[in-house]
Amino acid sequence: ETSFESGGERSGITNRSSKVLLKGMRYDELEKWVHSHGYRPGQALMLWKRIYGNGIWAHHSDQLEGLNKDFKKMLSESAEFKALALKQVITAADGTRKILFTLEDGLVIETVVIPSVASDSRSRNTVCVSSQVGCAMNCQFCYTGRMGLRRNLTAAEIVEQAVFARSLFTSEVGDITNVVFMGMGEPLQNIDNVLKAADIMLHDQGLYFSPRKVTVSTSGLVPQMRRFLKESNCALAVSLNATTDEVFTFILFELANHMYMWIEEHTCTHSHGGITFAQTSHLQVRNWIMPINRKYKLDLLLQTLREELRFKNNYKVLFEYVMLAGINDNVEDAKRLADLVQGIPCKINLLSFNPHSGSQFRPTSEEKMVEFRNLLAELGCRVFLRSSRGDDQMAACGQLGNPDVVQAPL
Numbered sequence: 001e002t003s004f005e006s007g008g009e010r011s012g013i014t015n016r017s018s019k020v021l022l023k024g025m026r027y028d029e030l031e032k033w034v035h036s037h038g039y040r041p042g043q044a045l046m047l048w049k050r051i052y053g054n055g056i057w058a059h060h061s062d063q064l065e066g067l068n069k070d071f072k073k074m075l076s077e078s079a080e081f082k083a084l085a086l087k088q089v090i091t092a093a094d095g096t097r098k099i100l101f102t103l104e105d106g107l108v109i110e111t112v113v114i115p116s117v118a119s120d121s122r123s124r125n126t127v128c129v130s131s132q133v134g135c136a137m138n139c140q141f142c143y144t145g146r147m148g149l150r151r152n153l154t155a156a157e158i159v160e161q162a163v164f165a166r167s168l169f170t171s172e173v174g175d176i177t178n179v180v181f182m183g184m185g186e187p188l189q190n191i192d193n194v195l196k197a198a199d200i201m202l203h204d205q206g207l208y209f210s211p212r213k214v215t216v217s218t219s220g221l222v223p224q225m226r227r228f229l230k231e232s233n234c235a236l237a238v239s240l241n242a243t244t245d246e247v248f249t250f251i252l253f254e255l256a257n258h259m260y261m262w263i264e265e266h267t268c269t270h271s272h273g274g275i276t277f278a279q280t281s282h283l284q285v286r287n288w289i290m291p292i293n294r295k296y297k298l299d300l301l302l303q304t305l306r307e308e309l310r311f312k313n314n315y316k317v318l319f320e321y322v323m324l325a326g327i328n329d330n331v332e333d334a335k336r337l338a339d340l341v342q343g344i345p346c347k348i349n350l351l352s353f354n355p356h357s358g359s360q361f362r363p364t365s366e367e368k369m370v371e372f373r374n375l376l377a378e379l380g381c382r383v384f385l386r387s388s389r390g391d392d393q394m395a396a397c398g399q400l401g402n403p404d405v406v407q408a409p410l
């Protein structure tokens with residue numbers, strides 16, 4: 001049975017040769033560790049700035065210019081600078097880069113760098129980081145979900161994706177300004193390491209991302225979401241994707257389509273323009289497309305947000321809504337969606353579905369997405385259409401995790 005609660009523990013403090021992982025420590029932890037080896041806090045700060053500071057991003061003790069010789073020697077003997085090994089960079093036609101990293105145990109993860117399309121002050125370059133190898137959530141529209149979960153990433157493995165994004169691409173695309181935890185995995189199933197990684201990314205002497213520009217996404221793990229909202233100031237995205245819970249829709253959807261195909265076959269009637277029963281049924285189902293909903297229903301998810309957001313100033317949650325033709329994109333859905341988010345300070349992003357091999361869904365047409373957006377806007381929602389980036393190289397939303405790559409031996 002799928003476990004939604006735990007992604008498998010991993011200490012993440014040391015590597016296999018028992019060296020301490022520098023990027024797995026918050027600043028105060030690094031300071032203590034440095035002190036425990038007989039060095040001053042000032043040296044911890046100099047080290048921190050060299051690991052995370054602009055233009056240095058030290059990956060090795062040789063790159064620690066200006067640090068005391070003994071301190072460097074101690075670091076080379078007791079500490080590991082790198083948690084990831086760069087395997088490959090693939091560039092999509094629109095400039096999106098997919099980076100493949102090999103982990104210490106041979107598994108492979110993917111990170112995506114999405115360069116800004118604007119060249120003015122609104123310019124924002126985003127790195128999309130993975131938080132797990134694979135994912136246990138099994139969302140039906142997602143390629144990563146088909147891999148199952150191999151393990152949680154450590155904080156060091158998460159942080160280093162952002163460091164690599166800056167060190168590899170700043171000179172090409174400009175500063176990496178935004179981080180989204182929307183790569184492989186359900187971030188909140190690995191909440192301890194995700195909160196730690198986010199803290200490290202925010203530190204003002206290091207990577208110094210703004211909390212509102214670090215967005216953690218969830219498929220709807222309610223208790224962990226509550227904890228995240230209490231403990232973090234980073235932005236939250238909730239992957240919503242449906243407006244009803246109904247249990248039997250999947251069965252009806254399948255039955256209706258089988259019946260339809262049978263009638264087509266046996267009566268030789270002509271096609272009805274590709275319209276299936278499912279498209280006309282008005283039955284949608286979050287239980288089906290996002291199995292986590294069987295445990296934490298829409299009502300509970302949204303009520304939790306309503307309650308928790310009361311304690312946060314000037315904070316909006318981002319709802320992500322992947323549009324699937326005939327499944328969640330009709331007028332009734334738009335009306336229900338507007339109702340559901342009532343009372344929750346929020347924005348809604350409508351995303352086009354990125355097809356992948358073997359997927360049973362089709363993307364909603366652009367025209368229909370615009371109609372859906374307009375209707376939501378008329379109903380008072382702040383809503384945006386987001387274009388897909390990097391889809392020709394399987395670097396777009398829901399396309400990460402080539403099973404051939406990530407199933408490398410342990």
Ligand code: SF4
Pocket residue numbers: 135136137138139142143144145146183184185186218219239398
């Ligand atoms: Fe996991 Fe996110 Fe894919 Fe769902 S959409 S299976 S939570 S990676």
